[in-house]
Amino acid sequence: MTSDSVSRTSIAVVAVVTTAAAAYFADTVFAPLTLALFIIALVWPFQCWLQARAPALLALAVTMTLTILTMLVFASLVVWGFSRVGRSLIADSSRYQAIYDATVAWLDSHGVSVAGLWAEHFNVSWMLRGAQQITGRVNTTLSFWIITLVYVILGLMEVEDAERKLWAFLSPGAARAFVGASADTGKKFRKYMEVRTLMSLATGALVWAFAAAAGLQFAVEWGVIAFALNYIPFIGPFIATVFPTLLAMAQFATWQAALGVFVCLNIIQFVIGSYVEPRMSGNVLAISPSVVLFSVFFWTFLWGLYGAFIGVPITIAALTFCEHWPSTRWIADLLGGPLPAGVKPSATASP
Structure with a gap:
């Protein structure tokens, strides 16, 4: 590598680390801003369509109202589903305590001590701190939105106005890029949410159908929860399988039934x-699974739940911007999805 290449690489690494540090320590500023940009990209075509037919302020009022x-x-569905299931879990706390006692006794009989470790980390003050954190999170969430x-x-x-300023103050090439x-990022965001919504609906319907067929309580609620949590990749679907499994443990009282519920939900x-989602999204949203x-x-580490939701769109935006500059196109090629069948790596290399 030449000294110039080393310098550019060092500057890029420092910029990435600095940006990540700023995002972590100034999350109250950057997290809502990032989510707002995502929402703007989703609703802007509708806003443009309205502005062509009505005054700008009326179009803005309609867009924001919708x-x-x-x-x-969406929030009401999530609260309704979790509140219904939560009350059931609390009502069946004695059953879970019995399952816990039986599990601890079985582990103790096999030389694995759990009770001591649990007593060290679980006490009343821990519960009070948890309740205070939940209350603070509710207040923070309201301010965030x-x-x-x-x-x-x-x-x-x-x-x-921002687009006009770009054309006015940047060089034609930079403004065009x-x-x-920005336009390509907005299109990909809308495609991402379209595919994610369709897949969430399909997941919710299949979870509801399975829960109803298996005789699991709150089949509709589990479908709603699966639909909502599917918007959070990896973490959401995992949570959507754990809670029904816990209910199955109390309802059917056998580990075989609980395991069956867990396995079937994970198969869905x-x-x-x-399988289905990658074929729906195609090459438009091709990103390496890793x-x-x-x-x-x-982004979950940086911003918590909001980061889990917005992390993939941020990556989509970053790779899309890399595609539009020759000097960074290799990053988009490297971190994108797999090469199409029959295409050799040399065919995609930048000149």
């Missing part, structure tokens, strides 16, 4: 996520 209503409906919606309103009002990358998640997994866990 956006907020969609969020409220208010800030996000303010960003969305201001952003929708400034999209066209930036505008083109695997078929939808690993990169997707890293994105989910990396």
